[in-house]
Amino acid sequence: MSYQKLFDSKISTEAAKAWRAQGKKAVGTICCHVPDEIIRAAGILPVRMRATDCVDSSSGEVWMSTFSCSFARSILQYWMDGVYDLDGIVASDGCMMPSRVFDNAEYIDKKNGKNRFFYQIGAPRIVNDMTLSYYVDELKELIERLEKFSGVKVTDEALKEYIAKYNEARVLVQQVAELRKADNPVINGQDFSSIILAYTDYPIEEYIEMLKEFLADAKNRKPYTEQRARLMIIGSALDDPGYLKIVEDKGGIFVADALCFGTRAFPGQLEVDDKDVLGSIAKYYLERLVCPRMMDDRATLHEYIINTAKEYKVDGIIYEKMQYCECWGGESVLLEDELKEAGIPLLTVEREEHLANAGQLAIRAEAFIEMIEK
Amino acid sequence: MAKDTRLEDAVLRGEMSIVDFCCEKVNGQIERMKERNPDLLWTLEIQRAMWEMFRDGHKNGKKVIWFGGPVPVDLIVAFDCVPVYLDTVPIRLSPNPVLAARFIDAAEKYVPNSMCGIDKVELGMTLLNQFGPEPDAFVYSSVPCDSSRIAYPNMDMILTKKGTPCFAFDTPFRRDERGIQYLVDQTKRFISWMEELTGTKFDQEKYNEVCKKTNRTFEWQGKCAELRMRKPCPLPGRMLVLNGTSNAMSGFDAMGDLLEKEYEVGEMLYELGMGPCPEGEKHRVALLQNMLWSSAGTMDWLEREYNTVAVMDAFGFQYGDIYEHIGDLEDCLRVMARKMQNNPMIHGASGPSENFIYLVDKIFENYEPDVSMFIGHIGCKHTWASAKMVTDMIQEKYGIPSLYIDVDGIDGRYKSLDEIKASVADYMDTVVNK
Ligand code: SF4
Numbered sequence: 167m168s169y170q171k172l173f174d175s176k177i178s179t180e181a182a183k184a185w186r187a188q189g190k191k192a193v194g195t196i197c198c199h200v201p202d203e204i205i206r207a208a209g210i211l212p213v214r215m216r217a218t219d220c221v222d223s224s225s226g227e228v229w230m231s232t233f234s235c236s237f238a239r240s241i242l243q244y245w246m247d248g249v250y251d252l253d254g255i256v257a258s259d260g261c262m263m264p265s266r267v268f269d270n271a272e273y274i275d276k277k278n279g280k281n282r283f284f285y286q287i288g289a290p291r292i293v294n295d296m297t298l299s300y301y302v303d304e305l306k307e308l309i310e311r312l313e314k315f316s317g318v319k320v321t322d323e324a325l326k327e328y329i330a331k332y333n334e335a336r337v338l339v340q341q342v343a344e345l346r347k348a349d350n351p352v353i354n355g356q357d358f359s360s361i362i363l364a365y366t367d368y369p370i371e372e373y374i375e376m377l378k379e380f381l382a383d384a385k386n387r388k389p390y391t392e393q394r395a396r397l398m399i400i401g402s403a404l405d406d407p408g409y410l411k412i413v414e415d416k417g418g419i420f421v422a423d424a425l426c427f428g429t430r431a432f433p434g435q436l437e438v439d440d441k442d443v444l445g446s447i448a449k450y451y452l453e454r455l456v457c458p459r460m461m462d463d464r465a466t467l468h469e470y471i472i473n474t475a476k477e478y479k480v481d482g483i484i485y486e487k488m489q490y491c492e493c494w495g496g497e498s499v500l501l502e503d504e505l506k507e508a509g510i511p512l513l514t515v516e517r518e519e520h521l522a523n524a525g526q527l528a529i530r531a532e533a534f535i536e537m538i539e540k
Numbered sequence: 541m542a543k544d545t546r547l548e549d550a551v552l553r554g555e556m557s558i559v560d561f562c563c564e565k566v567n568g569q570i571e572r573m574k575e576r577n578p579d580l581l582w583t584l585e586i587q588r589a590m591w592e593m594f595r596d597g598h599k600n601g602k603k604v605i606w607f608g609g610p611v612p613v614d615l616i617v618a619f620d621c622v623p624v625y626l627d628t629v630p631i632r633l634s635p636n637p638v639l640a641a642r643f644i645d646a647a648e649k650y651v652p653n654s655m656c657g658i659d660k661v662e663l664g665m666t667l668l669n670q671f672g673p674e675p676d677a678f679v680y681s682s683v684p685c686d687s688s689r690i691a692y693p694n695m696d697m698i699l700t701k702k703g704t705p706c707f708a709f710d711t712p713f714r715r716d717e718r719g720i721q722y723l724v725d726q727t728k729r730f731i732s733w734m735e736e737l738t739g740t741k742f743d744q745e746k747y748n749e750v751c752k753k754t755n756r757t758f759e760w761q762g763k764c765a766e767l768r769m770r771k772p773c774p775l776p777g778r779m780l781v782l783n784g785t786s787n788a789m790s791g792f793d794a795m796g797d798l799l800e801k802e803y804e805v806g807e808m809l810y811e812l813g814m815g816p817c818p819e820g821e822k823h824r825v826a827l828l829q830n831m832l833w834s835s836a837g838t839m840d841w842l843e844r845e846y847n848t849v850a851v852m853d854a855f856g857f858q859y860g861d862i863y864e865h866i867g868d869l870e871d872c873l874r875v876m877a878r879k880m881q882n883n884p885m886i887h888g889a890s891g892p893s894e895n896f897i898y899l900v901d902k903i904f905e906n907y908e909p910d911v912s913m914f915i916g917h918i919g920c921k922h923t924w925a926s927a928k929m930v931t932d933m934i935q936e937k938y939g940i941p942s943l944y945i946d947v948d949g950i951d952g953r954y955k956s957l958d959e960i961k962a963s964v965a966d967y968m969d970t971v972v973n974k
């Protein structure tokens with residue numbers, strides 16, 4: 167196996183095809199409160215849906231209107247176009263846009279007489295004992311549905327097996343992220359983004375192997391030395407390394423992020439309590455830092471951004487806001503002042519899923535890099 | 541004669557609070573109404589009662605509690621506090637685009653302009669600290685939408701910095717038994733929180749009284765809704781906006797009084813064969829999303845020009861859940877949880893699209909409109925993202941095509957009344973009356 171697949175950000179359906187060819191099910195997942203460990207324990211392959219390279223989302227727009235997040239509607243487009251040939255979709259209500267992708271996809275599926283598997287769980291937006299137990303119940307129901315669908319009983323043993331695997335991937339991804347701390351890192355933002363995106367398409371075992379191979383070989387990679395500024399990227403879902411390339415071509419290098427298709431995809435470790443395996447999963451997924459879809463983690467999120475920027479010796483932050491993304495779009499209210507106070511320069515840019523305004527981004531990035539370079 | 545804009549100017553200069561402005565405005569309207577149309581005075585009384593209650597809360601020794609989204613308002617009232625439904629602010633300011641713009645622009649310094657105008661006004665008002673009486677607490681919910689989930693937590697952080705206590709409800713995405721119990725459990729915690737806030741114990745008797753008043757409100761509201769099902773519909777489209785007001789005021793006599801009067805007048809008009817359309821009702825329109833707050837004149841104009849009355853809007857629609865066992869706290873909390881899930885706007889906008897489709901289907905079944913309009917508030921992107929499913933259902937099941945127009949229900953700068961009328965007229969002339 168070659169780890170080079172880690173650097174190909176295009177959506178790959180080969181693993182899902184191979185999986186299904188064995189008579190097993192594969193489902194698309196939207197948003198990150200559907201624990202992959204559960205899906206795998208039910209014998210199903212989770213494929214985190216994304217919209218990389220989607221240049222035309224006009225059919226998605228017919229269903230979701232122009233007033234929709236283009237990342238979300240491009241996923242719907244890919245679903246309608248058959249880019250994802252899967253057995254269904256399992257989603258959580260990240261923000262309203264993925265929920266509407268789910269609703270429309272299910273509706274269209276039924277209309278076309280396909281009737282694939284669709285299930286959406288509700289994930290709390292506040293963390294406390296009460297919300298946690300609600301989330302546990304949601305996951306219990308998810309398990310029941312998945313068991314019926316795949317015919318595989320979800321046992322504590324299977325859950326623990328996959329927790330261990332995903333924990334291993336978490337450690338490895340964190341090791342990859344550590345590489346970015348170097349003054350001259352061996353990976354840039356585009357590389358890191360591609361590495362993270364690869365997890366969406368492959369079974370975790372294969373992903374782990376690729377990460378191990380890559381890490382073993384990392385020391386042989388030529389470090390990046392030409393950069394004029396160390397950058398961090400925060401904001402809406404970003405599944406396109408090409409976007410980062412535009413900025414890095416202007417002399418910046420992304421060394422940190424707070425993206426859902428970034429470091430936040432594999433945070434910390436899921437600690438298992440043998441007496442309550444499902445409760446442990448729920449606790450991890452609910453308590454980890456996610457995005458502004460949560461209502462009570464804003465201060466922690468801001469702290470994380472500032473601390474990470476310091477830890478990775480960042481010269482400036484680029485804050486990308488997808489048009490019609492309220493979640494991240496509205497996070498500036500207190501964050502802007504907090505970054506100012508912390509002395510961290512900020513560039514805010516609006517974007518769409520496909521790179522329509524590359525020229526403008528390049529100009530703004532260049533000016534920003536010039537301003538912050540040391 | 542040039543319009544007297546002294547009040548508006550004072551708000552724009554930041555010298556007058558929103559509450560004082562609204563009180564002055566309503567009182568001015570009432571004075572004019574007394575001269576020109578004393579029979580209609582009752583339509584304004586609720587506005588006066590509400591804004592003066594907000595203004596005088598502290599003077600009357602009560603705590604003023606802001607709330608956003610579906611929360612157990614009846615409990616706030618039972619604790620003898622003043623519940624301030626924040627959505628009433630943007631809705632009240634929306635007919636005046638310049639005024640609404642002051643608060644929208646203040647918010648847009650930080651948030652995207654695509655965010656819902658309702659939430660922008662509420663956030664802007666908090667940033668500018670111009671509501672009027674300082675809130676003693678802020679209670680909010682995780683619904684309806686992404687916009688409110690930006691506005692409320694940010695307002696929470698701003699208010700918390702000032703030492704204002706805040707309480708947040710996590711409203712479940714789906715509507716089911718588990719969701720009801722989840723809300724009941726949180727409401728019990730809320731009761732303890734209110735006890736601490738007010739320094740008083742929960743009083744079952746007081747709560748029973750509020751429940752009775754709320755029941756009265758919703759019984760009359762239900763009757764008014766039934767009136768709207770009749771043909772011809774005796775009540776004007778403009779009055780649909782009151783469906784939202786009852787969110788804030790259902791636990792007060794004034795709301796029940798108003799709806800009782802509305803029913804009485806409607807019944808009388810029906811008996812006389814009269815309604816809002818001068819030449820008799822030709823068409824009945826269902827609005828599939830919000831009321832057009834910033835351009836409510838469109839409703840009057842539709843009635844005048846096209847003899848077409850708006851019979852119901854999908855956001856204002858009230859399920860009208862009733863407390864059946866007053867005195868049984870557990871049962872009442874369950875009803876309240878249902879009310880929170882079935883609140884106007886929440887029922888259609890905040891959960892899975894199937895709820896929205898179901899709701900619109902109910903409206904078509906019960907009100908029998910022959911015209912369908914998705915006059916879509918642009919801030920409400922998630923209802924836009926369900927719109928095709930909803931309008932496909934209407935076309936397939938009822939054979940009625942739908943008009944789509946994008947508007948900003950709060951920010952009148954987006955589209956003028958004339959522009960909206962032109963689009964509606966075009967549709968009425970070329971599709972409905974062809
Ligand atoms: S959080 Fe933003 S980018 Fe992500 S799906 Fe929602 S609207 Fe789109």
Ligand code: SF4
Nearest residue numbers: 656684685889919920
């Ligand atoms: S109108 Fe729509 S966007 Fe605005 S607050 Fe209500 S649900 Fe949210």
